[in-house]
Amino acid sequence: MRFSPRRSPRKVTKGQLLAVAAVPTAVAVGVAVMPAVAQNSSSGMSSALSSGRGISDGLRPSDPPPRTPIEVDQHPQIPGLPAGVSVERIEWLTQRRVAVFINSAAMPDKPIQVQILLARDWHSNPQAKFPEVWALDGLRAREDESGWTIETNIEQFYADKNVNVIMPVGGESSFYSDWQKPSNGKHYNWETFLTKELVPLLNEHYRSNGKRAVVGLSMGGTAAVNLAERNPNLFDFVGSFSGYLDTTTSGMPLAIKAAQLDAGGYDSEAMWGPLGSQDWIDHDPKLGIENLKGKTVYVSAGSGQDDYGKPNSVASAPAVPAGVGLEVISRMSTQTFERYAHKAGVPVITRYRPSGVHAWDYWQFEMTQAWPHIADALGVSKADRGADCAPVGAIAEATKSGVIGSCVTNEYDVAGGKGKAEEFRGGTAFWSPETGAQLLVGAILAKYNQLAGPGGWLGFPKTGELSTPDGKGRFVHFQHGSIYWTPGTGAQAIPGDMFAAWGAGGYERGPLGYPVEEAQSVGGGYVQKFEKGYLTRNPEKDGETKHFFVYGALGAKYGEMGGPASKLGYPTGNEKKINGGYFQEFENGNLYWSPSSGAHAIYRGAIFDHWGKNGWEQGKFGWPTSDMTEIPTGGLTISFQNGSLDQVFGQVRERKN
Known part of the structure; x- marks a missing residue:
């Protein structure tokens, strides 16, 4: 019932409402042309x-223009929401446009999307x-x-x-x-x-x-x-x-x-x-x-x-x-x-x-x-009803062509006063004494804002947006990393040291392709997913940090198992070619792959040693055809091309397939 602060709910008779018997059932399906409004009764x-x-x-x-969502936060913790209500994720779409996906108690079937155009001074006045x-x-x-x-x-x-x-x-x-x-x-x-x-x-x-x-x-x-x-x-x-x-x-x-x-x-x-x-x-x-x-x-x-x-x-x-x-x-x-x-x-x-x-x-x-x-x-x-601004200095020079449109703010301090930023209709200009004035736009700018801009770990941009050599993507280099974008992968940031390791393998033209997710912290190190595999920054050991690739069939298997969070841990070397296939060593075991057997994991221990004494994959057992798994009654088992090995009560037993 609708309640007015001054009156009781207004009652209307059904006769007033439902003089509809004469209305054809086709009403509202076809549309006739009526040139003018004749009366309002x-x-x-x-x-x-x-x-x-x-x-x-x-x-x-119409169908909206294609866009690649930029996932910002998965399950961000936001206080003060009603019971049963949470935010599933937040996607930054442009420098001031975000899509918020809300788990609703009122409509729980799937997250409800709400898009927000952020106020002009959202970034400049936090x-x-x-x-x-x-x-x-x-x-x-x-x-x-x-x-x-x-x-x-x-x-x-x-x-x-x-x-x-x-x-x-x-x-x-x-x-x-x-x-x-x-x-x-x-x-x-x-x-x-x-x-x-x-x-x-x-x-x-x-x-x-x-x-x-x-x-x-x-x-x-x-x-x-x-x-x-x-x-x-x-x-x-x-x-x-x-x-x-x-x-x-x-x-x-x-x-x-x-x-x-x-x-x-x-x-x-x-x-x-x-x-x-x-x-x-x-x-x-x-x-x-x-x-x-x-x-x-x-x-x-x-x-x-x-x-x-x-x-x-x-x-x-x-x-x-x-x-x-x-x-x-x-x-x-x-x-x-x-x-x-x-x-x-x-x-x-x-x-x-x-x-x-x-x-x-x-x-x-x-x-x-x-x-x-x-x-x-x-x-x-x-x-607050419009912009009254003018670029000055290095930002004015960098934007004089109008490539990112007219300004909507004056320049303001960022990163604790280490530099300046100024927002325009089509992008944002950033300046610092070390990097000069650089212009960012689109998805790369949205990702940069999501990562706290110049106050975040990337620091100030050192370049504007550039095309990748293969012509498929765009990138910007920052003081402490880079952001790469393609229509299929979205905008993804790469820390500087991991970028260097990726570059040693040929960047996007190398075995990994483009990054598809942000680097994730796992057990004191980092792992980043790419189109064709994973790049790791292993936990520091003896004052040294090493990086490795896991890609192809071995990379797919590694990702399926959970990457460095799996029982395998971090790789200790890159993949190696052997007669008939490839293998790669990890902290707690190896991955092996051949065309006939596929990719499988075997962990170090008694079974691994027994297999090794019999010539590894070149010996009588051949390549693994299953992952090493636990036996329900206690122990471990793994199958090979020419038999199986079980470990029960500390003893390794051979079985024929």
Whole structure:
């Protein structure tokens, strides 16, 4: 039930809600063209819906550009989260864009992705807290990325503004609601996730100052208003761009039902119960307006007229019929919402365009038009609404070509005052007396930021981004290591000494290929996974640190066993070729490989010695055909090409296969 601070829940009769018998069952599946909004009465709405028009927009966001995730933290420990809620991982996608994967108690089936555009001063002012702008997606929201980042310039628009932009990913047909029961294999509980689980994470880990705006397009516009009404203490601004702000007028429940069936095969009655029931009433934006008092409310919609090619049009392509009809419905429902708001004494900022259809070009435009009102509602100062900056000195010289765009900050101290950094729309410039000014961009910059930038173990960059000799990748050298990137491996950092060892083997053209993971600390040493094997930095011994390669079939076996964390330990030499195959020595045993036997491990001890006395792999037993394993009743066993060896009660026994 929706509770207003001043009134009891508003009751609406089923007769008012369900005059839908005359609405064809095909509603919301086909879309007819309606050139203009004729009226904003409920009868006008019913007429529009009955003509075969619906709100299942066919405007699913395009496939996003290919991106290689950069895994930042696996299972980071974040205090203050509700029971059952944790962060699975965090991926840095650009210098100020991160994807957070959250294990939700409300929706536990798989981690929920939320992408965040970090505030302009996130890096330059680590102590600052920031307001938030939540941007909700449409009915056909994708599972991999928000339509906002695929279809609009939201990342560039907010690059110079001191707010965090919060973009939930997924939620097709969900209306970002808590559903009464599962449908189509999902049990949505988006409202609980967003308001009870995401907010504590933003407060604890993303430096929220508690001031929030929520906006959305189409389905997301409906949801934005509902979230603000149902959680009146959470948001200071609510905005709907082409949303459906009247969901219970004659025809609308059935239209939503048909739309959700069309957009993913979902059952609306699993969402809010039988059409016309109390949960539908409680999710009708026009019926909860009382709870918007004291907030800034912004609504916009076009007329449904296609203005492509006309002066001042923002459209990049002609309208499709669905975009025309959908905007007509949005316009009528928004006007109905405005009329209810006026009766309730709630001021509403309205932007009714004389043209425009249901399409991303217009929602990007509305995003920019709403920003001054959002900034006012969140108390964003003039200085935090845009960039007032200019590069100087060596950074000015390095960036004068405009290769990384215009600045969004002035230069600031980094690494305890050892150098400077300045952020631009397309990258960041770093300077130190030892390295000069260097420009970083893209995935390599994101990885560098994840590793604490110049204050981390890499130090300052010594080069800009360069191409690898094989033409497949990019790299940057730093004071204490390097970062390499390819489309298939992502950006991976290599410590300086391991980079030198890798280089001795031919870098990416050598037997290991490119790095695919970060170096991991194991038992006093380090191991790093590459495309074709592993590079180790063995624990220091007698004042000396050694590096070894484990690659090919032996490397695959070593990785399968757990690398240096396995019983084998660290390698004590590189692989050696022998008659018929290869072997490699480790702290506690060897790996052997031949084409006919495959790769197998044998550990040092009585069996190993007995095998050796009989000529190793060249003797009567031949190559190992299994790994050495424990016998359930006690002891060890291993099979060879020509027999087996068992060790029981300290005695080694031979067996024929």
